[in-house]
Amino acid sequence: MSTLFAISLTTGLLSGIWGWVSISLGLLSWAGFLGCTSYFASPIQGLRGLGVSVLTNLSGVIWALIIIHGSQWLGSDVIGYILTALVSFFMCIQVQKLWLSFIPGTFIGACATFAADGNWQLVIPSLLIGGIFGYSMKLSGLWLQERSGVSLKPKVIEEK
Incomplete structure (x- = not known):
């Protein structure tokens, strides 16, 4: 089984589970998928990558709140844009x-x-749990691929 297939399989399975979990807990499923996407897109992987993606997501929440509340407090569209x-x-x-x-x-x-x-x-727990799901998707896919007995080395196609 290829690494891509294994990660795709576990991502599909865990995406369905996330959909159910998010609705059951009253979370924003789309925000959870953003947290998941953030982990997958991060150039740093593993637990450190999860930490970086979660911390940057949380910093973004704080920055957005500064813009939202600061703009309301300042009371001017132009100053809000600045x-x-x-x-x-x-x-x-x-x-x-x-x-x-x-x-x-x-x-x-x-x-x-x-x-x-x-x-x-609502955004913070959705992003956090989504990030954990993203980490789990990749980790479980790599685990599954390793158990399949197929080498991680890519196939080399020789030209004739």
Whole structure:
């Protein structure tokens, strides 16, 4: 069994389970898939990658709340746009810190918060559990592939 097939299989199975879990717990299934996607897209994998993707998602939630509440407090659309520009700068510059080094994860967390109208109480557990599901999808797929007895080495096609 190829690595791709094994990860695809476990991802499909766990995606269905996530759909059921999210509805059962009253979470945002789409936000959980964003947390899962954040883990898969992270250039760092394993537990460290999970940590980086989760922390960047959470920082994005915080940045979005700063924009939402700051814009409301300032009361001006134009000043709100300036605040958005400044916060977006900080969302990118935080990459200097290893645990906040995945810029797309930060924007994923912020976008989820905007899409949920600032309901961080629902976004945060959805992103967190989704990230754990993403980690589990990949880890279980690699475990399954290893148990299948097929080498992880890619096939080399020789030209004639």
